[in-house]
Amino acid sequence: MPDLKLSGMQKDVLTEVMNLGIGRAASVLSELAGDVVDMGIPEVRLMPRSKVSKKLIAGIEGKAAAVRQSFGGGIDGQSLLIFPEKASLELVRRILGEHLDVGEISDLEQDALREVGNVILSACLGAFAEAFGNRIDNGLPEVLVANSGEVVNLCSPIMAEDPEDLRVLFMEVEFGIHSQEIHGYVMLLLGLAGITTLVSLIDEYIKKLSS
């Protein structure tokens, strides 16, 4: 398979678009939380799936919780927001303004986690669709809990592609809420066709900007 890499310019454009989306998500979450929620994505990287699993194992001790949303129409793939399981509960409770009691996530809190994930993932994909001028149809959010190394693998079978060909747009995301920081990851899982379309869309966008 061809060696896929993003140029510095392509990376910059993607980082900017993603931050536009995450900024919108932050303002929605601030409204929901009744307090300022800061979010930022320092860098977007393109990686093979296997490398992502290694990164997640290193970055998340134990179980990870993920909100997953499929997307399709032109570019097909899976979008994921991933946290350490405990941090996901903490984030939800901070947004809800609830006491940080220990204990399991309740059904209603799990719905709230789906909503938070949905706000973030839809905003990222929305910014994407808007910038590159194509419609992206989002599925509904779903929560997965698994060992950190397994989360991405769980999404692979849903995709038609050979798992070895899957590429991931990998972003670390930092949340600041009630003066606490929570780290998580946003990623878009794409097949070869998806990546190729994406890269050509970015190039068109750059051309438009420079002309």
Next chain:
Amino acid sequence: MIDHKLLDQIVAGAALGVIVVDASLKVQLWNEWMVSQTSIKNDVALGQELSEIFPDFKGSRLDKALQSAIKYGSSALLSYKLNPVLFPMNVTDSSSETGMRRMEQVVSISAASDGEGNIFGIIRVQDVSLAVNRERALEGALNVAKAANDMKSEFLATMSHEIRTPLNGVMGMAQVLGGTELNAEQRNYLKVMERSGKSLLELINNILDLSKLEVGMMTLFTEDIALKPLLQDVIALFAQRSRDKKVSLKLELDPAVPSHIHADPARLRQVLLNLIGNALKFTTSGTVKLHVVGAKLNKQPGLKFEVIDTGIGIDEKEMDYLFEKFRQADSSTTRNYEGTGLGLSICQEIVELWAGAITVKSNVGEGSTFSFTMPYSFVDMTELEAAIKAKAAIFKESKEHPLNILVAEDNPVNQLLLESILVKAGHTVTAVSNGIEAIEKVGATDPFDVILMDISMPEMDGVEATAKIRAMKGPVAATPIIALTAHALAGDKENFLSQGMNAYQSKPIVAASLLSKIFSVILNDPA
């Protein structure tokens, strides 16, 4: 067009409302569940905009989400927790006056297109009232359980307190008895008595601590402390035991840790005594090590204490229960190692009180490591050094002078105990049994160097007597007074100090602690 009947059958029983709108936001499908919940018939809803059916819909998050789904294909999920008000529908509720209440919902919105490229918005309304009810009931049950537990803690606190007072007499008299002439057999009996009394006292103190911690009555008393001597003291307490067990006991203090910190020394000592005591208990060979390093805690300076042993270790399945009350690793261990199983819960509660964390790592047969963190604040060194020097100078001088002490205590056993401790230490004692007698003595004789004042006495209690003494004329009004009480509750100390007493000594009386308290009161007040 979509077959409504088929769709209704597909989603029937799922308590799911389904609304489909076209690109111009007009309702194209309104399923049977929506009809039954809103009483709005199919033929009324079809062709209308949602804002015509639900006036509050216009401009709401639902409205925006639906429009952006149709325009960009984005999806949305609106949960009950973050959006308590969604579509205005009701459910039956027997506990409400009207018999109805607003339905709690989760609403999801997405877009889809048909074969001809027409785009539709799909809204699914899920009734989560049952889950909300369940959560509320659970919360209620938790509150009831917490109240019951608080009541239990309070009961335990009162009981332990009541038991401590007579035990004080038993222990004290045993101490006094030890000072008389005894033959070897009697001395042996006395030893057993003292040992049993001590372990009973320890248990009661633990229960009292735990109940106070549970009802949030325990507070931290922070002061400037010299860290190394404190740690060495703790280690020294276990020196004999580690020699007896042939287990080596080490202190490793990172030289980068500041020599003086501001923290609660009594509680720190308590946690360390518990953890090191445990480590020694469960280690038969090898080493027990206390390792202390600096650690940053939430942008505040902190210390990390690790108690590392080479003992029997803890089975993974027992780890979860480790910090539970009245629990040792398993029932078979209880038979081999005595103890109440309260120590670790107390450690955990104390560490959490100062916003630290306690953790454990262990391998069966290899040993365990208990670590905890403690935040502290820095100490102004120049001020501290001057205070230490001044204290040391006065202490040396006054140690050589026996003191003239007045003891006001109504309980004859306690009076006898105090007298014997003080006389043995070389002091002169005058004993009285109520506040009135105390005032007479203070007014009549040579001035006393210090007064030990029981709080609850007949005729006139210690608080009133103190007030009377403070109101006297001349230098006697400033005589240092130490409150004696079995009321060992948080806030008592401040309370007594505010009523004119100089210090506070809790019962049961321990000789060394009483004597050092007397000196520290004299030293603080050299006049």
